[in-house]
Amino acid sequence: MSVVKSDLIKELANNYPNFLKKDLIKLFDIMIYEMQEALKRDERVELRDIFSLEPRLQKARISRNPKTSEKVNTPEKKSIFFKMSKEWAVKINEKK
Numbered sequence: 001m002s003v004v005k006s007d008l009i010k011e012l013a014n015n016y017p018n019f020l021k022k023d024l025i026k027l028f029d030i031m032i033y034e035m036q037e038a039l040k041r042d043e044r045v046e047l048r049d050i051f052s053l054e055p056r057l058q059k060a061r062i063s064r065n066p067k068t069s070e071k072v073n074t075p076e077k078k079s080i081f082f083k084m085s086k087e088w089a090v091k092i093n094e095k096k
Contacts, residue, residue, distance in 0.1 A: 039080060050088050054081045 005028065012024050035045045039055050046052040060076040084092075 049085050051082060051084050054083070055079070056081050 009021065009024050009028060012028075013019070013021050016024070035053070038045050039053060042055050044052060044054045055078050058077050058079055061074050063072050063074045064070070065072055
């Protein structure tokens with residue numbers, strides 16, 4: 001299941017009618033931007049009781065092309081490690 005930004009903004013606008021929609025969009029954009037910048041600086045991002053994001057460095061290695069079995073050098077790269085909180089996992093998996 002994927003979530004679209006417009007659906008999130010619509011849900012927030014319904015839950016918080018005192019906020020203008022354009023302010024919610026701006027707030028959401030700032031939040032996403034700040035998360036991206038923190039990850040670029042190799043900092044951990046945590047939304048308490050929801051999830052955490054952590055940049056991790058994958059070492060350079062020699063991998064194999066599955067089609068040709070040829071060895072290929074894979075350079076070092078960053079990846080993002082996502083971890084969901086236990087409470088959120090329970091809420092998502094509970095049956096209605």
